[in-house]
Every structure is written in C-alpha cells, then in structure tokens.
Amino acid sequence: MPPTIATTDRPLEKLSADAVVIGVGKGPGGLLPTPGSEAVDRLLGGKLFAALADLGARGAEEEVTRLPTFGQGPFPVVVAVGLGAPSADGGYSPDVVRRAAGAASRALPGRGSVVTLLAAVGGTPDVQRLHAVGEGSLLGAYEFTEYKSDLPADRPTPPSSFEVVVPDVGAAKEPLKHIRAVADAIWLVRDLVNTPPNDLYPAELAARGAAAGEKAGLSVEILDEKALEAGRYGGIVAVGQGSARGPRLLRLTYKGKKARKKIALVGKGITFDSGGLSIKPALNMQNMKSDMAGAAAVIATVCLVADLGLPVEVTATVPIAENLPGGAAYRPADIVTFRNGKKAEITNTDAEGRVILADAIARAAEDGPDALLETSTLTGAQQVALGNRTSGVMGSDELRDAVVAAGKRVGEGMWPMPLPVELRRGIDSPIADFVNSNADRFGGMLVGGHFLAEFVPDGLPWAHIDVAGPAYNTQSPWGCTPKGGTGVPVRTLLATIEDLIAE
Template sequence: MAQLITVKSAKENIECYEKAESVVLFLCRECADHIHMLSLPEEFYDAVAWQIKTQGYGFTDTGNITSVLLKTKAGFTRILFAGIGAGKACTPNHLRVAAGNAARELKKNKIREAVAAAPLLTNPKRGHYLKALAEGLLLGSYAFDKYKNKKVNGGAAALEINNTENAGVSGITPDSGENTSVTVFSAIENAGAIISEAEVVCNAICRARDLANEPGNVIYPETLAEEALQVAEEYNLGAEVLGVKEMQALGMGAILAVGAGSVREPRMITLKYANGGDKPFVAFVGKGITFDSGGISIKPSDGMGEMKDDMTGAAAVLGAMQAIAALKLPVNILGVMACAENMPSGSAQRPGDIIRAASGKTIEVDNTDAEGRLVLADAVWYACRKGAAQVVDIATLTGAVIIALGEHTSGIVSNTDGLAEEIKKAGHRVGEGWWQLPVVEEAEEMLRSSCADIKNSAGRPAGTITGGVFIGQFVDPGIPWAHLDIGGTSTAKKAEGHLPEGCTAFGTATLIEYARTL
C-alpha cells in the first residue's frame, strides 16, 4: 500500500531530470513565468513556453494536471504540470491538492521513478510548502482496495519514505503492487525531517481511513477496541477498555441503551498519552458507531451501507493518538472512543424511552437515530472523570451540517470562542476547513423534555447546533469544550486532490495539529 518518496536537499541535477521516467513540475501562475529558477533541461523550458502560448495559463489552475510526453536526449520523459493557482491562491493547501492529483496520475501511468520540483521550493524558508507537497503525494495515492482480487492501479497506496538525512524510515507496508519513487528537489535544509514528519501524520490518517472504510462485519466495537489496544502497544500508550459490566457499574445508561439492540456489545475505550509533564490533560472524544441502521427509527435503505463510516470520529481520535505518540509531542492527551452498533431488534431502545446517563441526567429518546450524541454524553462525562481540563469531541453527528456548510467544511459548536478559533486555525494549516456555529439562546429550550431532563432530538431546525448543545450538557461546568461535526466531510464521493473516494478521515490532521499548539 505504499508510495516511496525520496527527498534530496542538494542542488538539482540536470541529468536526474533527463533520466527520470517522469517529472512533476508544480507551477502557480507566477511560477510559470519564473521557471528558469529551476535547473531544467532546455526542452523543459520550451514545453512550458509552448503550454503558455497554446493553452494560456489555465494549466496552472489549482489541481489541474497536464500530461506531456517530451523527447529528451535520454529518450522520452512524461512531464506532469501540476497547477497550484495564482497570487494569494498559491497556498500550501493548493499545493497539497495538486500533489494528490499528481500522485494518482503517476499511478495511472504506472510510473516507477519520478522527480518533482517547484520554483517556490527554491526558497529555503518554505518548509511548510514542502510538507504540504509530501502530504499531498502520500494521501492522494491512498485507495481502499484490500477486498478486490484485482488491485486497481497496482494496489492501494500507503507510505514509505527514505531520504539522505533519515534513511530507513518506513510507513504502512504495501499489500501488493509496485511502488512509485518520487524524488522532491528543494533548497530546504531540513527537508528530510520535514518529509519524515509528514509520513508520520499521513500514516495515522491512512490508518483512520482504513478503519472507517472497513465494513461493519469486520469493524465493530470489540474489533475497534482490539485495534486501539494494538496502537497502545505499538506506541506505549496507557489503555483501558470498558465492557458492558464496567459501564453498568458506572451508570453509563446512554451508551448501553444505544448498543442494546445489537449482538455486538458496546465498548468505551480510553488511550492515555502523558508526555507533557504538569500540563493539563486535553481529551479528544470520538463517536464510534460502527454501523448505524437508525435503530427502531430506521434509516431508508438507499445509502444505508455508507453508515459503516459512522465511527469516523473514533477513527480520527485513534489516528491522532498514534501520530501524537509517534511525534513525541510534549503534551498530555486522552483519547476516548465511545463505540456501539445501532441496530433494531426486540431488545433495542424505543422512541419514547427514558434513559439515565452516567452524569445522572435523564434523557427522553425522541429519535433512536440520534444515537451519536447519546454515546458521546457518557464519553465526555467520562473524559472529565479521567481528569480532562479541556474536551474536544468529534463525530459524524448530523446531516444538517451538510445543509449548513456543504461537503468541504465541518462545523464547530463550542462554549469557548478561543478554543474554537484555535481549532479553526489548526485546521487551516493542514487543509481542513471549519466554521463555528453560534449557540443560539433557544437551543436548550428546544431540547427541553416534558418528562425527562432533556430529549435527544429537537428535530430539523438548527439540527447541528442542538446536537452539539446536547453533548455540551454532559461536560462538567467550567471546562472548555468544542464539538466537531464532520457529518458532511467524513466521506468523499470521488477522489479529489489529497482526498480519496470513500472515507477521508477528516479531522485527524486537525486534532494532530491542534495538539502541537498545546
């Protein structure tokens, strides 16, 4: 499952360009006019000039890939012009998008050896651009095809990196297929360390993608717990898995009610990373509904198969914990994953039931398809019991967030504007878009029940806000909290840039980047 990327921080070598099977040139509108900043063979400059003369500058539009077969002294070389926009649009994330598209084009053409260059990487201070390029190549080459007897494009891509500064660093081991080796030229002195760090992050994101892409008969609460324990063992994390008896003893009636309709028993998983000395613990809490039928309030059959990804929040937390530990960040993080399967049966909870959460609050179950907030109610409460001084939960919670923000931006509901802003900034740096929604005054009133302390659904109006506000009711007073709704971004209908078709593991990179700020 891997692309092999080799990074050289030495000066370019014209001979390397000439001998390469393929050359990827990352160009913005302005870079196209300054292509001579690169030490390219003369034929390459002519190819760029020809593109401008015959096609204009459209080939530099963000994400555009233009393939040209060029005759050189050594034979034929396939050049890929990868567009990264113009002016202020030439950002690291645009480079990440272009690199993702370029990675798929390399695989499509069965390229084994390629070199990549960009005029903007001749600036030694642009390490963040190099990181984005590496992430784009690694993440864009991902595909989930482990159950196909015939692999697509030589097999799904994961990651392995060797470089002159840090040889031997390896990522996810390939299942099958041929690797593509990409050598990225840059003037950045610590290029090897930057690429190695990008690999760690991408490995974690790909692990989260794999988990969310797995079908519900493979990943369910017990096997997700096993995966978490494996990560704990690999990265020396503290680990705890609560089963039904332990949750009953703690009064976790909310998550137990959600899991009551399934033969797959729920699990509450906690991983602990303590490398921050006296710093307070921050909890990342993930929704882990390994399959969501809707329960008695059953979903329509069309598209129900996609509900295997309703545990993407938990997968994102697990991926983030892996990367944070691998990077040895000086922080204290709790990763809490509330895992259950929401199924209809004679033992399932019913609309109209009243259940008691671990906090002691009683909940009227208005809709059994509003189950994610129920498992998170017990999970955020438990995170506070484990010593969290700040709580960030992440969940594929609502379809309403798609109506509000579309399929490329995720929502934030928070009791602390400063926390929401820090998460937004972290997301921006890693190419994930977030928008804070207001906590409207009437949200709590909308959730008021006539027969219990609170009800689990206020209907369609302000659905993302009321879903978040519900969860916030179970966080201890005075603790900063943010709810991240990835209901519109967790899955992509088609591959685009560094995002694959299927699970994107959106939010994993944001959690990792936010942990850096701590």
C-alpha cells in the same frame, strides 16, 4: 502503508525517476511558470510551455497535464499540475500546493518513483510548504484494495516513493518526520473508515484501536458490555443493545515527557448506523459504515502524538456501538441515565451519536483535562449548512476559534458555529432532564451541540467538530482526498494540540 518520502538538494539534471512533477499557474495571457517548471523547461530546451499549451493546459487548480520528454531529460514523463491564479503577492497558498500535490499523485499510477518540484512554488521553500507538498503527495497516493479479488499483478499502482527537491536537506529532517507520521495516521483512519461493518463491528474496532495504541506505546483499556453496565454507561449500553454485537468503550492514554497540558479526545464510534427503530431510508444507508470516522480520527491522533513524542498527556475516550433495530433495541420514549447521572428522554433513536458521546464526554471529564476535543459525524444538518468539505465547530468560544484557525492552517475546512441560547429550549423534556432530539429541524447541528454541552463541566474548555460530510467523500476524488474515508480532522486535532502545548 504510504509511499516512502525523502528530500534532496542535488541538481535536477543529476536526478532520475519515473516522473517529475511541476506546478504551473494560470495567468490572463496563459500559463505562469514557477521556479520548478522553469528548471524543467531548461532541461527540455525551452519547449515545455509551448508543448503544455498545445496539449490544452490552462493552469487551472488541480488540472493535470502529462507529457513525455522523448529522452530530452532524466525523466520519461513530466506531470504539470495547475495552481490557479496567484494571490495578490504573486504566490500560492500552502493549501493550493497541497491539493496540487495530491492531484498529481493521483494521476501517476504505474510511476513508481517521483521527483517533485512543488516545494519551489511561491518562492523559497519553507516548512509549511514542505508539509503541504509531502502530505499532498503521500495522501494522494492512497488506495483501498482490501476487498478487490484477482487484481492483476501488473496493474498500475500508485507511486511507491517521492523525492522532494529542497535547498537544504538538513533543515527538512524534522518536517519530514512529521509528514511521515501524519500520513501514517491518516492512512490508518481511511483504512478503518473504508472497512465494511461486517468486518469492523464494535469489538473489532476496539481491538484494532488497541493494537494501534499498543504499537505506539500507549496504555490501553477496553470495557465490554458487562463493564459498561457496571460503570453506569447508560447511553452506550442503550444504543448498543439493538445489535447482537455488543458495545465497547476504548481508552488510549499517552503521557509524554515533561507534559505541559492534559488533553482529552473523544470520538464517536458507531460502526454502522441503521437509525435503530427510527430507521433511516434505504437510499445511501451503505455510507453509514463511516459513522465511526470520529472514533478512527481520535485513535489515530493519540497514536500520532505519541509517534511525534510531544510533551503532552492525551487520553482518547472512544465509545463504540452498532445502532440496529434488534428485538432489544432502545425505543423512542425510553429514558436513558448517563454516567454523570443526567437523564434523557429518547425521541429519536437515529440521534444516537450524542447518546454514546454523552457517556464518553462525562468519563473524559473525570480525568481533569485542560481541554476537551470531540469529533463526530454527528448531524446531517452539518452537510445542509456547510456542505461536504467544511466542518462545523462549536463549544467554548476561545477553543472553538483556535480549532478553526488550526484547520485553516493545515488545509482542513472548519467554520465556527454558535450555540444560541434559544435553541437550548428545543431539547427540554417534560419528564426528564432533556430529550435527545427535537422535532424542529432548524438549527439541527447547533441543537446537537447543546446536547453535548450538557455533559461538559463548567470551566472546561471544549470544542466539538461535526465532520458528517468532510469525513467521508461520496463524490469524485479531489486534491489529496480520495473517495471514501478522508482522515478529517486528524491534521486539525494535531495542530490544535500543538498550539495548546505552545501556550
């Protein structure tokens, strides 16, 4: 569970904790103070900035400098986190503040209680800035130790509580509830993505998703192999048949009071992707336990919507399979018939995500939603095109752009991508409706989008978010993002749903 979080408007000198967090900017002449850092400086007799400079602090983004107070204040340790150079108006964006809060949180092992003054950065604290501080602090404190044996009882652990200094505690009540719910949802995603595939196989992911849904008061449906075959889910069955652990389809439904919209969520749930008979190289294959990150994200998002009690109807349709090269594995040259009757010639069994998503999108569309949002670790081409921190978004122009705008607002990098008509010809098949993958590697992310588009009914607004890189961080931690599962794009999905409700 994430740490606790609260707000306070008490004077700084009347507070106590194991550490206090402040922000400092980077200016041409040295460190730039913020209201929070100035308040701490006064408590320390005006010696703070000189001490930070002596320790080499420059105020660069996410730079963390710790120094003891030697009894000069109510906190034994001050943690100064860099904000970088201010914008033209002299402020710092909420995303800068979020990453700073996360960096500070990660640098505080062994400090149980923390007071943070980052909400004062950039002027009067507003709701967006409070969200940034709260989310950054809670998400930066994440750790996954499920499989660590013999952990010392006295090991330094992440902070267990945060107290954010704000001018109005009453006004922070609802934002705080939102922050808490978002953190819970993202911790769930990270835990699922980080769990090894021998423990998180299709039936287990479906069971854990169902348990989370039942806890949130959702309607739950799980289809096993026989039900999938009877329901004409040819894509899910085909991909799953190479594993001794059969595929599943999980459906979670939330019906909010006075629902204004009906939203479909779809997320790819490949619990491990070996590539099947088109087997992947051994190098880095272990990271393919993260190929169910899209499924984890939509499971957590529908539970999050329920926790917040939003006036909307949301159904998450989650296809789950393990892509292995067993004796019954589907083959290149097979023809797969999907739930909506369309047929694909399989040319690459490692392009399996779109094969299971096709069935899920077709089923989700049968509910008659007002919009469909799908997310998946779909293509390595996303990483080639956009790197590991920016997701590619395709689909209906208006909804695609709304998703990108929502992502920017909440600090998850999104970039709009086209679906060029000429690339659709790349999946033409001489014997079926289309192939699942073409040999031309150019525009691979966009070709994947074209395949998914074949299963979206005309007139249904839809968006596909390719999170192949952003969903799983294989590099060093940064901001509030740990190594391993990240929780992307839960915050973007939530913000998009909130925007759709407000229309």
